[in-house]
Amino acid sequence: MWQYRQAFKTLIDLTNTKLSTVAFSLGYDISYISKWNSGRKLPSSKNIYTINRKLSSLFAKVIIEEDKVDDFFTAFKINNTDVLKNDSRKGLEVLIYKLLNEAYMDSNQDLPMETISNTNFIFKNSSIDKDLREALEKIIGKKKKVDIWATFDINSHFAQVLMQIGKNLNKDVEFNLHLLCMKKNLDKLDILKKITDNSGINIELYEDPGIGYDIILIRETAYLILRQEEDFSLLTHGEELDTLFEISSYIMELFKGLNKVIALSQSEELAKSNYRKYFYSDNEFLFLSNYGFEFLLPNPIIDRIINEIDKDKDFKKKEVQGIKLLWEELFADAEINFLATRTGLLKYFETGEIFYCSLRAKLSTEEIQAHLNNIISVMKKNKNINFYIIKDNRPLQAMGLDKFNFFINENNMFFKKINGDGDLTSTSIVTDVKIHNKIHRSLEEIMDSDFSQKYEVDDLEKLFHKYVHVFKKMSHKA
Known part of the structure; x- marks a missing residue:
């Protein structure tokens, strides 16, 4: 197993990243970063998942740009490269994130054995609308660009919740919403009316092939899985990088195979x-x-x-x-x-x-x-x-x-x-x-x-x- 200092320093050396660059990326003083690099101190366990997520993004970007993917696999003795098939950069982020998390767990003896989960599960005997809105508002926060892909119809109840969230955002936020539309409704102008009524949102539509599940992907940020039955409702949402990567790969591949109805073009x-x-x-x-x-x-x-x-x-x-x-x-x-x-x-x-x-x-x-x-x-x-x-x-x-x-x-x-x-x-x-x-x-x-x-x-x-x-x-x- 890798110690955190060893994994961190190997990534620093492999990418030739300056400690000042890491400090700027994380919003930390460089003195803290120097201690992580020398092994004199570990990052705070309270913020470790946020730190590792930002580090994985930083290192993955450099490794891809400088064509050092093979060097990365050699340095960390990793043989399975399947995770890079669909999106090499995102796949690399996942690998680095998991590697740093495991190294931290092995290095910090005071950290409880169970890891802190970023997954939230909500079961209700009634509507989950309030929980969904609260989760979305918290996840979106103060983002300047929001890119949402959802596997339900533009006329659905959940779509209305998403559009209401978009309406309430500041006007300087770019809100892109990718939704489905049932084939039987394609010649109805109420689709266009919905786009008009939500003119602050950039809506892209795909023909619905009959998908029977409800997933919301906030690109590069979080996922939400919904289920609404007559007598109960479920909401699962999370931000952990490996699950987010798997869901992102699935959703993007799914939409790639659908017929576009109305396409967005910058x-x-x-x-x-x-x-x-x-x-x-x-x-x-x-x-x-x-x-x-x-x-x-x-x-x-x-x-x-x-x-x-x-x-x-x-x-x-x-x-x-x-x-x-x-x-x-x-x-x-x-x-x-x-x-x-x-x-x-x-x-x-x-x-x-x-x-x-x-x-x-x-x-x-x-x-x-x-x-x-x-x-x-x-x-x-x-x-x-x-x-x-x-x-x-x-x-x-x-x-x-x-x-x-x-x-x-x-x-x-x-x-x-x-x-x-x-x-x-x-x-x-x-x-x-x-x-x-x-x-x-x-x-x-x-x-x-x-x-x-x-x-x-x-x-x-x-x-x-x-x-x-x-x-x-x-x-x-x-």
Whole structure:
């Protein structure tokens, strides 16, 4: 058996990690770390599992990055490498964590024989909702990013508990929630309504193949296993690294094999892919704008937006330049239906705020005027462009379509979700045909209903002139 000092020092030497780096990682004074390294003192038994967990993460990262996995197995005389098959870094973390725990147990004679368990088991003759909420709130704590994978339906009771937790988090917390959706519900808009009602949460959906158990995985943090029967309820949750690793491997492999219904894509991921280029290779489109109106911007305004992109966001600059060229060709002859809400347009005229691709931009009064002039100019050249203004938002609200900017062609669809603060969240790509067709049909029905009005180019020009004149007068008075 390894002594703690011996295991700790071997890992330090193997990874060439400075004691000051360990001290910073753990939040300890370097004098404590020096004593652990020399064997003069052991870490506190009260905090040993937290310490070993942080150390295992630190050492595993370096070993993987410096390609020293074989050296690690040789140094500690470990033969079984199966744990590294699915996720080598996480598997290595588990090995180091267990190794350090066992070494500590062997070194500290004062430590009770039974180890402190991080697993909690709750049995109730009634609902476990309160216990579940308390456990989740404690586990999530003050995290800035939460990534949850759950094996139950978006319409389920437990999903509502998770979404309520997400609603109560601070607005600066990134909350990603991966849920299932039953096949029979894929063409129902109440799914979209749930996503809309929880606009602060990034929800990704997978088709439910009929999984009959309820597991919540808080990625890299904790697991919760639930069971609710008619006359009793069970909740098991824990954070111990080896069990968490096993459950994580199982859940991630499970979701990998499921059909995605609505996929999340971060702005950088989307910008570096060819998705938008592929999307705009079609020739018929329907666009719904609930926030601003990013289309048909004059080139000087686009160039100004590009020039203001931070140097470390070069991927965005390349994306916008590519989209600019694509849109020039697209708007020349494509068949396009633009839908914009009256409230969204008025807000744009008032604030000048838009999202161009994944960039937030603010246009001046003069730029708004130039934008509107360009819309009219392009529409006069391309008679296949139609412009509809939705006068009443209630149909959109009833369907859950009122907080998204939708981009739709015959085969593809994505939407940009704007949260309550006017910030852009992850882009959602609709990959399920049923949902795609349902949303497409619903928007076409609204477009052709009494709730919206189609404007010919001359009437639209008069309307724009009227609105701009009003907002100019308001700005001068202010």
